[in-house]
Amino acid sequence: xxxxxxxxxxxxxxxxxxxxxxxxxxxxxxxxxxxxxxxxxxxxxxxxxxxxxxxxxxxxxxxxxxxxxxxxxxxxxxxxxxxxxxxxxxxxxxxxxxxxxxxxxxxx
Numbered sequence: 001x002x003x004x005x006x007x008x009x010x011x012x013x014x015x016x017x018x019x020x021x022x023x024x025x026x027x028x029x030x031x032x033x034x035x036x037x038x039x040x041x042x043x044x045x046x047x048x049x050x051x052x053x054x055x056x057x058x059x060x061x062x063x064x065x066x067x068x069x070x071x072x073x074x075x076x077x078x079x080x081x082x083x084x085x086x087x088x089x090x091x092x093x094x095x096x097x098x099x100x101x102x103x104x105x106x107x108x
Contacts, residue, residue: 017071018085020050027092027100040092040100042066 024044029037038054045051052075054062064075066083073083082095092100 018073018087020044020066020068020073022087023083023085023092024050026103028103029097030091030099030101037097038062040094 020042021044024042027040027042029039031037038056041053041055043051043053050066052064052066054064054077062077064077066073066075074080075083079096081097084093084095085091086093090102092102094100
C-alpha cells in the first residue's frame with residue numbers, strides 16, 4: 001500500500017561530511033535519462049583543488065571548481081548546487097540533479 005522511501009533525503013543515510021577523495025571518479029544518473037541528467041566526472045587538479053565536469057554530450061561540457069566551506073561541499077552552476085555522499089551505497093546526491101552511482105572503470 002505504501003511505497004518505501006529509498007531516496008537519499010534521509011539524514012542518517014546521506015553524509016554531508018566526507019572526503020573529496022572518496023567521490024573522485026565518473027558518476028552516472030540513477031534516472032538513466034542522459035539528455036536531462038549529465039554524466040559527472042570529479043577529479044583533482046592540485047594538492048587541495050578538485051573540479052567537477054558535467055557533460056551532456058561531447059560538445060557541451062561544464063567545468064566547475066568544487067568548494068568545501070563550513071562542512072558543506074558545493075559548486076556553482078547557474079546557482080549553488082550542494083553535494084552529499086552515501087558511502088554505504090556509494091551514491092552521490094546533487095541537490096538539483098538527483099542521485100548518481102559510480103561507473104566502474106571496466107565499463108568505460
